[in-house]
Amino acid sequence: MTGAVTVLGIESSCDDTAAAVVRRDRSGTVRILASVVLGQDGLHDAYGGIVPEIAARAHAEKLDMAVEQALATARLDLADMDAIAVTAGPGLIGGVLSGVMCAKGLAAGSGKPLIGVNHLAGHALTPRMTDSARYPYLVLLASGGHCQFIAVAGPDAFRRLGGTIDDAPGEAFDKVARMLGLGFPGGPAIEDDARAGDPERFRFPRPLLDRDGMDMSFSGLKTAVLRARDKVLAETGDTLTQDDRHDLAACFQQAVAETLAEKSRRACLNFRSSLPERPSGMGRPLFAIAGGVAANGVVRTMLADVSTECGFRFVAPPPQYCTDNAAMIAWAGIELFAAGRRDELNLVARPRWPLDEDPPSGRKPGRPAARA
Numbered sequence: 001m002t003g004a005v006t007v008l009g010i011e012s013s014c015d016d017t018a019a020a021v022v023r024r025d026r027s028g029t030v031r032i033l034a035s036v037v038l039g040q041d042g043l044h045d046a047y048g049g050i051v052p053e054i055a056a057r058a059h060a061e062k063l064d065m066a067v068e069q070a071l072a073t074a075r076l077d078l079a080d081m082d083a084i085a086v087t088a089g090p091g092l093i094g095g096v097l098s099g100v101m102c103a104k105g106l107a108a109g110s111g112k113p114l115i116g117v118n119h120l121a122g123h124a125l126t127p128r129m130t131d132s133a134r135y136p137y138l139v140l141l142a143s144g145g146h147c148q149f150i151a152v153a154g155p156d157a158f159r160r161l162g163g164t165i166d167d168a169p170g171e172a173f174d175k176v177a178r179m180l181g182l183g184f185p186g187g188p189a190i191e192d193d194a195r196a197g198d199p200e201r202f203r204f205p206r207p208l209l210d211r212d213g214m215d216m217s218f219s220g221l222k223t224a225v226l227r228a229r230d231k232v233l234a235e236t237g238d239t240l241t242q243d244d245r246h247d248l249a250a251c252f253q254q255a256v257a258e259t260l261a262e263k264s265r266r267a268c269l270n271f272r273s274s275l276p277e278r279p280s281g282m283g284r285p286l287f288a289i290a291g292g293v294a295a296n297g298v299v300r301t302m303l304a305d306v307s308t309e310c311g312f313r314f315v316a317p318p319p320q321y322c323t324d325n326a327a328m329i330a331w332a333g334i335e336l337f338a339a340g341r342r343d344e345l346n347l348v349a350r351p352r353w354p355l356d357e358d359p360p361s362g363r364k365p366g367r368p369a370a371r372a
Contacts, residue, residue: 005337006033008081008106009330010067012059012099013091013119014144015040015050018326019066021074021081022129024334030129034073035320035327038062056094063102070326078110085333088116088343089350091145097349104345115333116347120355122328124150124158127288129331130317134286138271138312140264140303143291144170144185149214149267150355151274155335158355161267162214169256169293172218176225176252180245190249191296197243197250202228204255206262214267216259225252253298260293261302268310288315294322 004025011018020035040050040058071077086103089096100116107114123141127133136153138161147170148163167175170187177186182193204224207217225248232244268287275285287307293299300316307314321327 005082005334006076006080007115007330007333007337008067008070008078008084009117009326009328009333010063010084010086010099010103011119011122011324011326011329012063012095012102013087013089014095014324015055015058016324017059017062017066018324018329019063019070020326020330021070021076022327022330022334030132030331032129032327033076034070035325036066036069036073037320037323037325038066050092052092052094055092056098059095059098063098066326067102067106078106078112081110081112083113083115083333083337084110085115085117085329085336086347087119087122087329088347089119089353091119091351093349093351096351100347100349104347108345113337114343114345114347115336115341116343117329117332117336118353118355119324119329120146120150120353121155121158122332123290124152124355125155125332125335126290126317126321126328127286127315128335129328130321131288131315133288133315136275137286137288138267139288139290140260140267140294141291142169142260142289142293142299144168144174144187146291147216147218147293149263149271151271155332155339156341160354160356161270162216162263164216164218165208166217166219167222169216169218169260170291172222172252172256173293175222176249179226179229180248181240182245182249185292187292187296190253191298193246194250194253194298195246197246197248199247199250199254201247202251204228204251206255206259209259209262214263214270216263218256218259221252221255221259253296256293257296257299257302260299261306264303265306265310268306268312272310272312284311284313286315287312288317290317290322292323295319 006023017038021033149161151159174186182189
């Protein structure tokens, strides 16, 4: 480390408008100087899910406010930034485009370097920001739109080991919450309701546990909850009692957590087999969870137990850095900046961007970008 690096991060891939300022000092210490998240829950409540057009409009209205608040909280100006990092995908294209255009304007006006960040990389690199994780490590990225096991070897070096073949777990939480008449977003609502429930009353499937590998499926589990709910309604005359709802929520949450735990066990064993023999002073390999589902207490507890069983150190970032935030984007920007990444004003917003593909500028870190 030759000097401190300070980056402004911007995140707008879904329904949270976020800006943050993160600094890595000369010694490598990470300081989150500001992290602002302006949520949109009130705008989408009536629809039981996120409406992309409404989300995009809200981002366009709030991005400048989020940036101003982040800089004011950090007591810094744009001139104090070394670079501006922004989520360039994947996500709802209207929101991603809003963030990218905001970042381009700030970069053009300030003369600061622009860095496009993969939203998934932001989550995957969070354990390095919050817990000083050392490469390589294994991460389960579980959120409303994604679920995959990733071996992380560098800020732009990812290997996918397995993932969901249909719904992401966070999406299943949202849909089950809607079935049960709970609030949005579904994750916190299900977890809160499940605390008073019996996780053994309904026996829901643990999808794909009868197959080898680390792939997952949550669509059938969601359907099983719907059928169980409808059966209860048929037996009680279209009345779902509070106890019924608590039990359905608890059994669903238990099924998700147990599925993630078993697949994580397999992923840990697979990842360990790929590691070179570790010197005695290197300590245990690291397994982390990131993404919105990482905020679920039952899931965190089960994965911590699996990590101990497999001889791994377990990391779950603080809940505010599990859900979408701009601190993780700023941190990813710091790592990519140090690796030589610079993007020009031809940076492209992408609705899809697998981690193992090139950046939106079509190049790897350190390569000059093509001119538009």
